Every structure is written in structure tokens, then in C-alpha cells.
Amino acid sequence: MAGVPAVRISIESACEKQVQEVGLDGSETYLQPLSMSQNLARLAQRIDFSQGSGSEEDEPGSAGRAWAEPSEAEDEEGLVKFQPSLWPWDSVRNNLRSALTEMCVLYDVLSIVKDKKFMTLDPVVQDPPPPKQDPQFLQLISKKKSLAGAAQILLKGAERLSKSVAENQENKRQRDFNSELLRLRQHWKLRKVGDKILGDLSYRSAGSLFLHHGTFEVIKNTDIDLDKKIPEDYCPLDVQIPSDLEGSAYIKVSIQKQAPDIGDLGTVNLFKRPMPKSKPGTPHWQTKLETAQNVLLCKEIFAQLSREAVQIKSQIPHIVVKNQIISQPFPGLQLSISLCHSSNDKKSQKSASEKQNPEGHLYVLEHNLHQLIRECHKQTLSSVVMPHPASAPFGHKRMRLAGPQAFDKNEISSLQTNEGLLEKIIKQAKHIFLRRRTARTIDSLASRIEDPQIQAHWSNINDVYESSVKVLITSQGYEQICKSIQLQLNIGVEQIRVVHRDGRVITLSHQEQELQDFLLSQMSQHQVHAVQQLAKVMGWHVLSFSNHVGLGPVESIGNASAITVASPNGDYAISVRNGPESGSKVMVQFPRSQCKDLPKGDVLQDNKWNHLRGPFKEVQWNKMEGRNFVYKMELLMAALTPC
Amino acid sequence: MGVTCVTQVPVLEGKSVQQTVELLSKKLELLGAEKHGAFGVDCETYHTAAAISSQGQTGKLMYVMHNSEYPLSCFALFENGPCLIADANFDTLMVKLKGFFQNAKANKIESRGTRYQYCDFLVKVGTVTMGPSARGISVEVEYCPCVIANDCWNLLMEFMQSFMGSHTPGIPSVFGTKHDSIYSPADTMVQYMELFNKIRKQQQVPVAGIR
Numbered sequence: 001m002a003g004v005p006a007v008r009i010s011i012e013s014a015c016e017k018q019v020q021e022v023g024l025d026g027s028e029t030y031l032q033p034l035s036m037s038q039n040l041a042r043l044a045q046r047i048d049f050s051q052g053s054g055s056e057e058d059e060p061g062s063a064g065r066a067w068a069e070p071s072e073a074e075d076e077e078g079l080v081k082f083q084p085s086l087w088p089w090d091s092v093r094n095n096l097r098s099a100l101t102e103m104c105v106l107y108d109v110l111s112i113v114k115d116k117k118f119m120t121l122d123p124v125v126q127d128p129p130p131p132k133q134d135p136q137f138l139q140l141i142s143k144k145k146s147l148a149g150a151a152q153i154l155l156k157g158a159e160r161l162s163k164s165v166a167e168n169q170e171n172k173r174q175r176d177f178n179s180e181l182l183r184l185r186q187h188w189k190l191r192k193v194g195d196k197i198l199g200d201l202s203y204r205s206a207g208s209l210f211l212h213h214g215t216f217e218v219i220k221n222t223d224i225d226l227d228k229k230i231p232e233d234y235c236p237l238d239v240q241i242p243s244d245l246e247g248s249a250y251i252k253v254s255i256q257k258q259a260p261d262i263g264d265l266g267t268v269n270l271f272k273r274p275m276p277k278s279k280p281g282t283p284h285w286q287t288k289l290e291t292a293q294n295v296l297l298c299k300e301i302f303a304q305l306s307r308e309a310v311q312i313k314s315q316i317p318h319i320v321v322k323n324q325i326i327s328q329p330f331p332g333l334q335l336s337i338s339l340c341h342s343s344n345d346k347k348s349q350k351s352a353s354e355k356q357n358p359e360g361h362l363y364v365l366e367h368n369l370h371q372l373i374r375e376c377h378k379q380t381l382s383s384v385v386m387p388h389p390a391s392a393p394f395g396h397k398r399m400r401l402a403g404p405q406a407f408d409k410n411e412i413s414s415l416q417t418n419e420g421l422l423e424k425i426i427k428q429a430k431h432i433f434l435r436r437r438t439a440r441t442i443d444s445l446a447s448r449i450e451d452p453q454i455q456a457h458w459s460n461i462n463d464v465y466e467s468s469v470k471v472l473i474t475s476q477g478y479e480q481i482c483k484s485i486q487l488q489l490n491i492g493v494e495q496i497r498v499v500h501r502d503g504r505v506i507t508l509s510h511q512e513q514e515l516q517d518f519l520l521s522q523m524s525q526h527q528v529h530a531v532q533q534l535a536k537v538m539g540w541h542v543l544s545f546s547n548h549v550g551l552g553p554v555e556s557i558g559n560a561s562a563i564t565v566a567s568p569n570g571d572y573a574i575s576v577r578n579g580p581e582s583g584s585k586v587m588v589q590f591p592r593s594q595c596k597d598l599p600k601g602d603v604l605q606d607n608k609w610n611h612l613r614g615p616f617k618e619v620q621w622n623k624m625e626g627r628n629f630v631y632k633m634e635l636l637m638a639a640l641t642p643c
Numbered sequence: 644m645g646v647t648c649v650t651q652v653p654v655l656e657g658k659s660v661q662q663t664v665e666l667l668s669k670k671l672e673l674l675g676a677e678k679h680g681a682f683g684v685d686c687e688t689y690h691t692a693a694a695i696s697s698q699g700q701t702g703k704l705m706y707v708m709h710n711s712e713y714p715l716s717c718f719a720l721f722e723n724g725p726c727l728i729a730d731a732n733f734d735t736l737m738v739k740l741k742g743f744f745q746n747a748k749a750n751k752i753e754s755r756g757t758r759y760q761y762c763d764f765l766v767k768v769g770t771v772t773m774g775p776s777a778r779g780i781s782v783e784v785e786y787c788p789c790v791i792a793n794d795c796w797n798l799l800m801e802f803m804q805s806f807m808g809s810h811t812p813g814i815p816s817v818f819g820t821k822h823d824s825i826y827s828p829a830d831t832m833v834q835y836m837e838l839f840n841k842i843r844k845q846q847q848v849p850v851a852g853i854r
Contacts, residue, residue, distance in 0.1 A: 403717070405728070
């Protein structure tokens with residue numbers, strides 16, 4: 001061997017990959033090695049689970065057979081694979097096998113022990129128990145001690161816990177108070193005086209000159225009993241309102257027909273309207289403050305009104321009694337403005353329920369009063385508030401020119417119209433009353449008189465001092481041809497201006513009767529106008545027409561009007577006289593030839609005189625057929641017109 | 644606003660200013676005029692300061708006047724020069740202009756008195772005071788319904804004769820330049836300024852004479 005020259009041996013690693021095929025040129029194509037999971041799957045496929053399982057617990061004999069079989073299989077496989085350790089169920093099988101062995105041994109031992117011939121089971125000898133008395137006592141003491149220590153620790157912990165919980169709550173409440181305070185500050189003026197927080201309710205910053213200080217105090221409401229359940233509406237912030245602003249107030253404006261006894265003044269309207277059922281508990285500070293501010297404003301309005309009522313000189317002096325101002329806008333009419341302030345105490349509530357007056361409020365005026373006072377505020381504010389032009393006071397444009405254009409005293413005073421609150425409100429009240437009365441007059445006339453008809457069209461949008469209504473007088477069924485009377489009534493403060501369709505303007509006073517008479521006379525004229533229009537349509541000729549007849553009985557209202565129309569061929573003539581009071585009178589003139597009972601005069605012998613018209617005969621109008629005057633007239637005309 | 648004539652009434656011989664005013668008032672009241680409040684016209688003099696006058700201009704005097712008849716206005720006049728009508732705030736502006744206009748406080752002159760209404764005429768009889776002393780009497784007559792000076796001058800004169808007698812003045816110089824144009828409040832103030840200047844000069848002469 002030594003003599004043999006060294007042979008070079010090339011060692012190369014065994015190909016781990018299986019060769020799939022060898023090409024003609026010697027190149028080998030390899031199979032990709034199996035991945036772990038693929039390998040496992042392949043191995044698992046080879047196991048016959050139905051064979052081995054279940055038989056192991058049955059009996060040792062079958063078990064022996066069971067484990068012999070896989071070994072055979074293993075032998076076969078081992079021949080093929082040479083990698084038995086890679087079989088994943090190997091350890092499972094080994095363990096099962098050893099367990100089976102032990103079970104078999106245990107089974108054998110137990111069966112032997114059962115016979116008690118060759119084997120017995122003896123209990124193991126235990127150690128003697130420890131000495132009794134003293135150690136037990138010591139144990140008890142030590143246990144007790146340790147328990148006490150543990151209890152103490154627990155107690156301390158609990159105490160600290162409860163303290164921290166209480167502190168937490170307190171903190172929370174404090175935080176609530178602060179957040180509430182913040183919210184309060186967003187809406188109300190606050191300032192700190194000493195250790196108090198004071199707020200301002202008054203309208204001074206909005207321009208009010210009312211002297212009431214209107215201060216409220218903010219109170220921290222945190223000392224609530226922790227044990228009791230906290231009420232739902234609990235609020236850590238509360239406000240203290242001056243006692244004279246407590247409760248609720250409003251201004252009541254009403255118009256009454258006759259003056260009540262002077263004895264009743266001032267007390268009648270003292271208590272009104274039972275307090276709205278307030279919820280139990282304290283209301284929220286916001287509502288509280290708002291009501292108080294409202295009370296303050298009402299007081300300011302009333303103070304202003306009563307000051308003016310005393311200062312202003314009017315023909316009938318205004319009366320100021322207690323909480324009521326009484327003025328007489330029109331004779332027999334009374335405007336009362338009262339301040340109703342109901343405080344929360346039970347006394348007033350009781351009397352409120354007793355005295356419930358159904359008299360109507362004039363809500364419009366109450367609202368306007370509030371608006372007017374705000375306007376006043378705004379005026380005072382605009383003259384004070386910065387920024388200003390440096391050269392002149394801020395205000396009306398003409399006022400600004402007053403300096404450079406050297407206005408004299410008269411001109412300046414004419415620029416400053418300082419009409420008081422009371423004057424304005426009385427004017428508004430007058431207007432409202434006049435408007436109502438006009439509406440009532442027109443309505444009552446319309447319902448009382450069916451022929452002709454009255455229609456009133458009220459405008460929806462009014463000025464506070466002026467409103468208008470359009471009045472149409474028509475006949476039913478003839479609306480298209482009888483459009484002669486259209487009146488525009490402009491209702492002012494003291495008087496009503498009537499604008500006629502043809503442009504005539506008539507001024508009526510506030511007296512109800514004047515308007516009524518005027519409308520009645522217009523209605524009577526309407527009938528005659530209607531006849532005129534009808535004549536045109538029917539082809540009759542108008543012979544004469546007069547709105548104001550100077551003849552005949554004198555009417556107490558206005559004048560009678562009259563018309564005479566002749567038939568198309570001139571044979572007949574109809575004469576109508578209509579007065580507002582006397583009503584209508586219709587006469588028909590027949591041709592002379594038709595009158596038999598006419599005495600033959602000596603003078604009119606000739607036949608030609610027969611063409612003259614004859615005498616008039618009155619028509620019994622109320623026996624005529626027809627639903628209204630114009631319809632009757634149409635029938636009459638039709639009857640007299642030859643076919 | 645109407646046409647106004649401002650004039651001076653000399654103090655009667657042997658009477659004080661106060662007595663003369665009372666006499667005039669009595670005459671007016673006998674005529675049927677009614678008292679209608681008080682009035683006041685004041686005039687302050689401003690010197691143009693060195694800064695302006697150094698540029699070759701002679702030191703002009705500016706008069707700042709107020710009239711209670713025009714309560715919101717302030718009048719600033721130069722002699723023979725323009726008349727400015729401004730807001731009442733003009734006074735504060737003058738304080739700011741201290742560097743250019745200096746107030747001659749001692750020269751402040753004013754006329755205060757009673758206002759009489761007689762139909763369409765407005766008569767103001769005032770005592771002209773300069774400092775503490777009364778220097779003379781001013782009479783202002785206004786005919787309210789008219790604004791053209793020449794149209795009503797004769798009427799004015801006739802009315803003035805009725806209570807001033809021989810002291811009725813001639814036509815004011817302002818009227819001459821106006822002709823038929825509209826009379827303005829500034830013209831009244833010019834008349835007052837002329838009157839005040841006249842009174843100042845009158846007084847200065849005798850004072851100088853005594854010294």
C-alpha cells in the first residue's frame with residue numbers, strides 16, 4: 001500500500017438533494033428538498049391511525065401486538081429511509097409504550113396484592129406528633145399579634161382612602177363652583193369687593209340712568225350635607241338678589257271704558273296673575289338673575305312714566321296713584337298703566353288667586369314700552385360712548401351741522417324732539433283704540449246692513465301711529481259694474497282721514513258717530529251710482545244726476561241723492577231718490593198716451609201732445625221682486641224696455 | 644334767523660350804565676315787548692405769535708366770539724378778514740394752537756343782558772363789560788321774518804327810532820357789502836366785533852388821558 005503512489009481522492013459532499021434526472025450532457029436536475037411542513041405531511045400520511053390506537057388500553061396482550069406491528073413497519077421504513085429519528089411520532093410512541101409497560105406492571109402487582117398470598121400492603125410508619133400545650137398557645141398569641149398588625153394597616157389604609165375620597169369630592173365641588181362662576185361671568189358683570197363677589201344687574205352699561213344700584217352677590221353654596229343625597233338641581237353657585245327685586249314683575253297696560261271709583265285706584269291691579277307654579281327647590285341662578293333684571297327694568301319704566309306723568313301738563317292731568325298711572329286719551333276712556341310686582345311671599349299669592357281680573361292686557365303696548373325704554377337707553381349710550389369724532393358730538397347729522405352752520409336756538413330746539421315715553425305710549429294707545437273702534441264700526445255696519453255690502457280690507461303692516469283700511473261698498477252680484485265707492489281710511493292718532501276714490505280728502509274726528517254717518521251717506525250714494533252704472537249697461541239714458549239733492553225732506557245724516565234715467569226709446573223714465581235716512585223712493589213716468597185717467601185739458605187738444613210724458617207714479621219698492629236694490633232696478637228697467 | 648343791526652347807545656349824562664340800561668328796558672316794556680330770557684356775547688382776542696409775524700406779516704389780531712343765540716357755534720374773525728364759523732369745540736383747538744395764537748386774557752370783552760321779544764322783532768339790550776368794569780351799552784335789534792338786509796333796513800330803522808330816539812344809528816357797514824344777498828349770523832358777529840373794538844378804543848383814550 002505504501003508503494004502505491006498517492007492517489008488523489010476528491011471528496012465531495014453527498015448530494016442532499018435528490019436527483020430527478022440526469023441529462024444527456026451529464027447535468028443533473030435536482031428535486032427541491034421538502035420543507036418541514038411538507039415533510040410532516042408526508043410522514044403523517046404513512047401512519048395508519050386506525051390500527052394502533054384504542055388497542056393499547058384493552059389488555060396487555062393486544063397491547064403487545066400493537067407495539068409489535070409498528071416496529072415491523074419501522075423496519076420496513078428504516079430500510080427505505082435510514083432516518084428513523086426524524087419520524088415525529090417517535091417520542092409519542094416511546095412514551096406510550098413505557099406507560100403501557102408500567103400499567104401492565106401495576107396491573108400485575110395489583111392482581112397479586114388482591115390475592116394476599118404473596119404480597120401485602122402495609123401502612124408506612126409516621127413520625128410522632130409534636131408536643132401539644134405550650135406551642136399551641138404561643139401560636140395563638142403570635143397569630144393574634146400578626147392579625148392585629150394586619151388590621152391596623154388595613155384601617156390606616158381605609159382611613160386614608162376615605163379622606164382622599166372626601167377631598168376629591170370637595171375638590172370637584174370647588175371646581176364646579178369655579179366653572180359655574182366662569183359661566184356666570186360670561187353673561188353678567190362681576191367684580192370683587194373685599195372677600196365678596198358682587199355682580200351688576202342694572203342696565204347702566206346699556207345706557208340706563210335709573211338710580212337703582214342693581215347689585216347682586218355671588219354666594220358659594222358648598223356646605224351641603226355630604227351624607228344626604230344631593231338634590232338634582234343642586235348648584236354650587238347661588239346668587240343673592242336685593243330684596244326689592246325679588247319676585248316677578250310686569251307692566252300692565254289696559255284701556256277701560258269708564259273711570260272706576262277713585263277709591264279703587266292703585267289697589268285693583270296690585271296683584272295679578274298667580275305666580276307660575278315654581279318648581280320646588282331653588283331656581284337656577286340664570287333664571288333668578290333674569291327675573292330680577294326684568295323687575296328692575298319694569299321699575300325703571302314705571303319710574304320714568306310716573307315722572308313724566310307728573311311733569312307733563314295735559315288738558316286732563318294724568319293721575320299717578322301708588323303703582324298705577326291713569327290717563328284719559330279720549331273722553332270717557334281711560335288708559336291705565338300699572339306696575340305689577342308680585343313677590344314670592346304667601347300673602348300676595350293668596351290675594352293673587354282671589355283677585356283675578358279678566359280685563360284685557362294691551363300686550364302690544366307693553367312690548368312697545370320695553371322697546372321705547374331700550375331706545376332711550378341707546379340714545380344716552382350713543383352720546384357717551386367712545387369713539388367719537390373729535391370735532392363734534394356724535395349724533396344726528398343735522399345736529400353735527402348745527403355748530404358750523406350757526407343754527408339759532410329755535411332751529412336747534414326743533415331738531416331735538418324729546419317726546420317722552422308717556423306721550424309716545426299714549427299716542428300709541430290712542431291709535432290702537434281708534435283702530436279698534438273703526439273696525440268695530442265698520443263690522444257692525446256690515447252686519448246690520450245687507451244691501452249694499454261693505455267690505456273692509458285691512459293692511460297687515462302698520463306704523464305704530466298709523467294704519468289704513470280700504471273700504472269697498474258694493475252690491476251683491478253687481479260687483480263688476482258698481483265700483484264707484486272705494487274709500488281709503490287712514491287711521492291716525494287723533495283722527496281718521498278718508499281718501500275718496502276721486503281724490504277728495506275728508507277728515508273725521510275720533511268720534512264713532514262721524515264715521516258711521518259718513519259710511520251711511522256713502523252707502524246711500526252708492527245705490528244711486530249703481531243705478532247710473534246699470535243704466536249705462538241697459539242702454540238707458542241718464543237725464544239728471546245729483547249726489548246732493550236740495551229738495552224734498554231734509555235728511556238728518558248727509559244729503560239725499562237722486563237720478564233720473566229714461567228708457568232707450570224715451571217712453572218711460574225712472575226717477576230714484578235715495579237718502580241715508582229716508583231710504584229709497586222710486587217713481588216711474590209713463591207716456592201720456594198710456595194714461596187713461598188723465599183729465600183732458602182744454603189746452604192740449606192736439607194729438608201731438610200725446611208724445612209728452614205723463615205723470616210719475618211711485619213704485620211699491622218693497623213689493624218688488626229681487627234680492628237687492630240693483631237687482632230690483634234691473635228687473636224694473638227690463639220690464640219697461642220694449643222688446 | 645333774520646336781519647340784525649347792532650349798535651351802541653351812549654350812556655346818558657349824569658347816569659350810570661346800569662341806569663341807562665334800565666331806562667331802555669322800561670321803554671321797551673312800555674312799547675309792549677316781552678322779556679324772553681337772557682343773552683350773552685363774548686369776545687376773546689388772540690395775538691399771532693412770533694413764529695408767524697416774523698415772516699414779514701404785521702401782527703394781526705384774531706377774535707374768537709360766542710353768541711348765546713347760536714349755542715353750538717364758535718366764531719373766529721379777523722379784522723376786515725374772513726369769518727369762520729365752527730363747532731363749540733373750537734376753543735379747545737385754540738388751546739392746542741398756543742404756539743401760534745396767544746390769548747390776550749386782559750382783552751376779553753363781553754356783553755350780557757336781557758332779550759326782549761316784540762312781535763317779529765328781537766331786541767337785546769346788553770351791558771358791555773371788560774374785566775370788572777362796565778364800559779358801555781349795546782343794543783341789538785333783529786327783524787326775524789326777513790333775510791335780505793336792504794329789504795327791511797327802513798323798517799328796522801323806524802322801529803329803532805321808536806325807543807332809541809336820536810341815538811338811532813346809520814346803516815351798518817356790513818349791510819353795504821351785502822346788497823341783496825342773504826344775511827348770515829356771521830354778519831351779526833362782525834358787527835359785534837366792530838362795536839367791541841370801538842368801545843375798547845373809546846375807553847383807552849380817556850384812560851390814557853387821565854394818566
